[in-house]
Amino acid sequence: MLNDDRPVAVLGAGAWGTALALLIARGGRAVTLWTRDPAHAAALARDGENRARLPGLALDPRIRPTGRLGDAAGAGLIVAAVPAQGWRGVAGELRPYLGADVPVVLTAKGVERGTGLLPHETTREVLGEVPLALLTGPSFAADVARGLPTAVTLAMPDETTGLALCEALSGPAFRPYWSPDLTGAALGGAAKNVLAIACGIVMGRGFGESARAALTARGFAEIRRLAAALGGEETTLMGLSGLGDVVLTCTSTQSRNYRYGLALGEGQTPAGAADRAGGTVEGAWTAAAICERADRAGVEMPLAATVAQIVEGREDVDSAARRLMSRPLKAE
Numbered sequence: 201m202l203n204d205d206r207p208v209a210v211l212g213a214g215a216w217g218t219a220l221a222l223l224i225a226r227g228g229r230a231v232t233l234w235t236r237d238p239a240h241a242a243a244l245a246r247d248g249e250n251r252a253r254l255p256g257l258a259l260d261p262r263i264r265p266t267g268r269l270g271d272a273a274g275a276g277l278i279v280a281a282v283p284a285q286g287w288r289g290v291a292g293e294l295r296p297y298l299g300a301d302v303p304v305v306l307t308a309k310g311v312e313r314g315t316g317l318l319p320h321e322t323t324r325e326v327l328g329e330v331p332l333a334l335l336t337g338p339s340f341a342a343d344v345a346r347g348l349p350t351a352v353t354l355a356m357p358d359e360t361t362g363l364a365l366c367e368a369l370s371g372p373a374f375r376p377y378w379s380p381d382l383t384g385a386a387l388g389g390a391a392k393n394v395l396a397i398a399c400g401i402v403m404g405r406g407f408g409e410s411a412r413a414a415l416t417a418r419g420f421a422e423i424r425r426l427a428a429a430l431g432g433e434e435t436t437l438m439g440l441s442g443l444g445d446v447v448l449t450c451t452s453t454q455s456r457n458y459r460y461g462l463a464l465g466e467g468q469t470p471a472g473a474a475d476r477a478g479g480t481v482e483g484a485w486t487a488a489a490i491c492e493r494a495d496r497a498g499v500e501m502p503l504a505a506t507v508a509q510i511v512e513g514r515e516d517v518d519s520a521a522r523r524l525m526s527r528p529l530k531a532e
């Protein structure tokens with residue numbers, strides 16, 4: 201299934217899809233790199249690089265860009281790098297082209313608005329019982345594309361296929377660790393984007409490093425509460441896909457979510473902040489969606505709810521900070 205000569209289809213040719221296509225192609229596999237925009241596919245082929253997202257990094261000759269989703273037919277493995285809000289539609293269009301027993305590796309880090317579903321839950325609704333994995337964890341596209349050392353989580357309940365996927369996707373500088381816990385891994389990846397926005401806001405507003413450390417720890421506590429309520433494992437949250445990605449994204453200006461928060465903290469509007477972040481800011485969409493999901497599970501997430509309020513322009517940063525600091529004192 202995995203060690204055959206069929207190409208790998210990577211869906212979504214943004215920063216992450218392009219980085220993963222490079223990783224896989226360098227491992228010797230042919231890659232079909234699909235983008236919804238045929239003009240973008242033509243530009244990728246013509247330029248030999250993704251100028252908008254990973255400028256200066258040459259595409260491997262084994263990568264074939266395409267604007268036709270039907271070119272994914274015949275792939276031995278699908279890697280989906282479409283943002284969480286767009287994945288349901290793409291998955292539906294993919295269905296007729298998906299071969300029997302072909303594994304689908306999801307990589308989106310978000311919660312779907314309107315349903316509160318994590319990417320693997322959306323996929324189950326649309327594609328049914330396909331072999332499903334999630335690749336997540338601390339990994340900036342530019343780092344992976346440059347071949348810098350990276351370790352991630354590959355979550356899949358079936359151990360045999362999960363380990364085979366780790367092998368298939370590993371490289372000299374890319375090390376996936378298998379986990380059986382899809383829910384814990386997906387939740388950590390989605391929620392850390394919301395927390396990264398909060399940390400960016402705090403730093404942009406000049407509240408200082410102590411405030412950011414407090415926010416990171418208290419935000420991580422609410423993520424763990426929700427994960428536990430949904431059946432995610434504590435060990436997953438304490439690993440690469442949870443703590444690892446929180447550490448990365450809550451501290452680095454390489455993160456778009458963090459940059460978006462920084463701009464909000466500096467007083468920009470949500471639209472201006474999105475422009476400054478550049479590219480997909482999953483946490484901006486996920487903040488409200490994860491709160492809806494938490495409400496249904498009876499879990500309180502005051503920090504995520506505050507990010508949602510600020511992102512939607514319903515509260516300003518200073519009044520949010522005053523409100524959070526005046527909450528009743530309680531046990532840690």
Ligand SMILES: NC(=O)c1ccc[n+]([C@@H]2O[C@H](COP(=O)([O-])OP(=O)(O)OC[C@H]3O[C@@H](n4cnc5c(N)ncnc54)[C@H](O)[C@@H]3O)[C@@H](O)[C@H]2O)c1
Nearest residue numbers: 212213214215216217236281283286308309340341479480
């Ligand atoms: N960039 C990273 O370092 C990184 C790392 C790990 C995971 N991720 C995750 O990967 C996903 C994609 O992020 P990215 O960095 O590639 O973002 P990006 O902004 O660079 O690119 C997003 C791509 O998705 C496409 N897209 C958006 N909506 C679509 C839709 N409805 N149908 C089809 N295509 C659509 C866009 O055309 C674009 O090519 C996100 O969930 C992100 O959290 C990103």
Ligand SMILES: O=P(O)(O)OC[C@H](O)CO
Nearest residue numbers: 337338339340455456457
């Ligand atoms: O740029 P961000 O904030 O989407 O973060 C990218 C990756 O998720 C980091 O692991």
